[in-house]
Amino acid sequence: MAMNSKLLRFGLLAVLIVAIGIAISYRDQFDAEALEMWLDGTGAAGPLLFMLIYAAAAVLFLPGSVLTLAGGALFGPVLGTLYNLTGATLGATLAFLIARYLAADWVERKTGGRMAQLKTGVEKEGWRFVAFVRLVPLFPFNLLNYALGLTRINLLHYIIASYICMLPGATAYTYLGYAGREAIAGGEGMIQKGLLALGLLALVAFLPRWIGRLRRRPSQTVDQLKQQLDQQADVLVLDVRSEEDFTGEQQHIPGARNIPLEALSGRLDELTDYLERPIVTVCRTDRRSAKAAQLLAQQGFGDVHVVKGGMTDWNEKGYPVE
Known part of the structure; x- marks a missing residue:
């Protein structure tokens, strides 16, 4: 048979x-x-x-x-x-x-x-x-x-x-x-x-x-992100600044992954593990990270958040960097 x-x-x-x-x-x-x-x-x-x-x-x-x-x-x-x-x-x-x-x-x-x-x-x-x-x-x-x-x-x-x-x-x-x-x-x-x-x-x-905006989840504060990281939540912190800014004066959040906004569309295959898992985008403020979140949402990523204030707020709060 x-x-x-x-x-x-x-x-x-x-x-x-x-x-x-x-x-x-x-x-x-x-x-x-x-x-x-x-x-x-x-x-x-x-x-x-x-x-x-x-x-x-x-x-x-x-x-x-x-x-x-x-x-x-x-x-x-x-x-x-x-x-x-x-x-x-x-x-x-x-x-x-x-x-x-x-x-x-x-x-x-x-x-x-x-x-x-x-x-x-x-x-x-x-x-x-x-x-x-x-x-x-x-x-x-x-x-x-x-x-x-x-x-x-x-x-x-x-x-x-x-x-x-x-x-x-x-x-x-x-x-x-x-x-x-x-x-x-x-x-x-x-x-x-x-x-x-x-x-x-x-x-x-x-x-x-329009659909990308609908799929993009609400933004969150640096306090909320810090709480998630302290709880070891399954979240990817995606820093979309340039490589120079990532290691520059503001440094970056421990464990963050750096993919510059300009290169993001060509490197989406690196993020397929997070197609339905939470991604938090961060930059110096939140302009570049908002554009990155919109791009990800349009490409099918279903749980994307933007950190309001970005690394500027993160550093003002005195949270750890590397």
């Missing part, structure tokens, strides 16, 4: 790889015009066929942006958003289930070290992590669907969080497709529709910063 199950998985994996290869080789022919030709004459079955095509595209690594824009052009802003969102969620769910069936057990056995800690952190956040990466797309949509299937995130939570949190982006790009079609056709109110489309895109572009 176990051997048959393995053979079935290898067979499905081979079919999937071949299908993805064929789809990618023909992706240049996959555009809005071709999609409209496929749907022409399908009548009431058109929306269902469109959603199935969207789902297949998500599984086969075809560009979803083409479909989203086409959905707006073909079905309008309201129904287009509904069909785009449903098709995208269906495809995301299929990719999630395929990855879970084919490789989740193997990944569970083989993953170790930092990757295991990262996987555990993602699973601990569950639907909140799914919601975050849907609102703030850090990774390619098609690849992310398969990657999340390798975790133990609850399927129902994954579906609901995906559907709800993909809504802003789906709405913006669907309306953009609709506005483009109206502009080509010379419909009324082209300027207003174009401005609304640009406004929706601007809103989606602003989401990462």
